[in-house]
Amino acid sequence: MKLYAGDIGAATGFVTDVNAQVLDADNRPIRGLYACGNDMNSVMGGVYPAPGITIGPGITFAFVAARHAAGAAIQARRQSAAA
Numbered sequence: 001m002k003l004y005a006g007d008i009g010a011a012t013g014f015v016t017d018v019n020a021q022v023l024d025a026d027n028r029p030i031r032g033l034y035a036c037g038n039d040m041n042s043v044m045g046g047v048y049p050a051p052g053i054t055i056g057p058g059i060t061f062a063f064v065a066a067r068h069a070a071g072a073a074i075q076a077r078r079q080s081a082a083a
C-alpha cells in the first residue's frame with residue numbers, strides 16, 4: 001500500500017467487509033484483523049465529498065468491529081468449553 005502525507009483524513013485504506021474485518025487479496029476476511037477510521041477504505045470509495053464523512057464511519061465501524069470481535073471471542077470460548 002502506498003502512503004501519502006495528509007493533514008485531515010484518508011479516503012483510501014484497507015478494504016474491509018461489513019464487520020470491519022480486513023480482506024486479503026482474495027477478498028477473504030483476515031481473522032482477528034479489523035480496520036476503521038483513517039486506516040479503512042472510505043465507505044465513499046476513495047472520494048472525500050464533505051466534512052463529516054471520516055468521523056461518522058470511523059465511530060460506526062469501530063463499534064461494529066468491537067462487537068464482532070467480542071462475539072468471536074465468546075464463540076471461541078464456548079467451543080473450547082464444549083470440547
Ligand SMILES: Cc1cc2nc3c(=O)[nH]c(=O)nc-3n(C[C@H](O)[C@H](O)[C@H](O)COP(=O)(O)OP(=O)(O)OC[C@H]3O[C@@H](n4cnc5c(N)ncnc54)[C@H](O)[C@@H]3O)c2cc1C
Nearest residue numbers: 007008009010036037038039050051052053054055056058
Ligand atoms: C483540523 C481537522 C479538522 C477535521 N474536521 C473534521 C470534521 O469536521 N468532520 C470529520 O468527519 N472529520 C474531520 N477531520 C478528520 C478526522 O478528525 C479524522 O479523519 C479522524 O479523527 C480519524 O480518526 P482515526 O481514529 O482513524 O485516527 P486518529 O483520530 O488520528 O486517532 C489515531 C490515534 O492513534 C494514536 N496513535 C498513533 N500512533 C500510535 C502508536 N504507535 N501507539 C498508540 N497510539 C498511537 C494517536 O495518538 C491517535 O490518538 C478533521 C481533521 C483535522 C486535522
